[in-house]
Amino acid sequence: MAEATVFASNPAKAAVAHAHQARSPMRWLVLAVLLALLVFTLFPFFIALLNAFKPGTDYVRGGPLSIPTYLQFDSIAKFWKDADYARKLFNSTLISVTVSVLAVGISLFNAYALGIGRVRGSTVILAILLLGTMVPQESIIYPIYWMAKTVGLYDTQLSVIIVTAVLHSAFGTYLLSSVMSTFPREILEAAEIDGATRWQTLTKVVIPIMTPTLMVLGTFFFIWTWNEFLIPVVMLVSNNNQTVAVAMGLTRGQNMSDPTLQAAAGLLGILPTVIFFLIFQRTLTRGVVAGAVK
Template sequence: MSRTDRLTGRALLAVFCAGVLIPFAALLMAALNPPGTPLSGLSLPEHPTLAAFGRAWSTAGFGRLLANSAMVGLGVVPLALICATLAGYAFATMRFRGREVIFGLLLLGLTLPYEAAVVPLYYDLRSLGLTDTPVSLILALVGLYMPFGAFWMRQQFTALPKELLEAASLDGASSWTVLWKVLVPCVRPALTTLGLLYFLWAWNQFLLTLILIQTPANRTAPAGLAFFVGAHTTDVPMLAAATLIVIGPVVVVYLLFQRNFVAGMVSGAVKG
């Protein structure tokens, strides 16, 4: 790689980095102003304070809302990963009648907007008495995320050397043992990436939360933020503080697992 290419690459990275960090910096500087301070443009606060965070936290009840979001995310991730792993393993290694047709129908879920399934989901879950509970949101999200998860894991298992399966079969290993003791350890980075994506998607879910959960105290943080914005449209410091409170856990989770996330994405790109 020439010096010009390296400089161009670094310049592009700097531009992308600035595009990500500047909005966060603007939010932080706005949130450090006292609540009710009129703001115009990007400027440093004259008297930085955390009062906006405290007032936004207590006014919106973000403690309960963040706990609800964490409950949904931690419920969706393991259940969705298990379902995606089992489906991907079946489509990648097993031969059964109608396999390609079933997989093709499953992939149709990637092309259909999930908004089209909101109304049927609501009535189905209401008939089971599950609406207005975190269980309804968890089950709905697991089902909606299955097409992508099954496709992702099928590609990971298909890319592995077939000699692994043959060697395990010669040793007398069962299908269950082959999956969990041989294949899953090989695709652990991809599983971590998929789990992180599931958590981010579940945390940021908005429409399903509004429809399936009507009690304000049972809503998730993004839904609570939407109602908070509607009630404090002119208080920019409080709005900025509330936004940072909601996106903070997502940023922390990503920073903790960023190496695994990148490893899984690179692994999938190379194998694909």
């Protein structure tokens, strides 16, 4: 059914298309090439799903492409328990949500001063911030690691939250400033005439109007933080504090001998992302553009 809806084209549109281009047999060749690329792109997702519930004996007999004769949930259960996956999901969610809120807040404050306040030196400050987001994390990680050890924040989620939020907010400031610099001046002037303070203008005028943009930014921060690897792998040594991305990074090789367990690990790693993707698909594919070009 899904396929039928995807392929069914609007008759009016089809007529227009006819006027544009003659339909040639070439179109099926093009479609075949695109489908081949699609299969390659989705292959790891598909193969993980196909094997995560496959009995080990089936895998041995039929290989990775065979259809399971029955479904087993042991591999999923084993990885879930061994990796303490519920805990990892909780940690990743906690860290990502906190970073998202914090980084949007910092970005908003910065951008309010730079984009709307137009304080002197805005261009220079923005340039420094942008460079801040681009420098390799490797060149700041050791001093941060050392500082965290010194102040007792090593192996705490707070350390990852602070560092990640600051790094993301540099990008957020850059993006929001350019959006806010086009904020309608009349509205700001009206607020000022009504006697609003700067704080009131921010909370009662700017934030409500900017909410959609802030949500997009927050979504991106959430996913970037969820996927973050170097900082959490350095800062979070104990199992209890680790995130999904770190747990996945450290599983490598451990279950080499058990293919269905690897499939289960992969599938459990994919699942949250696919859920975000289904929820935020439009936001993500549009937002990345704002991020890259603006």
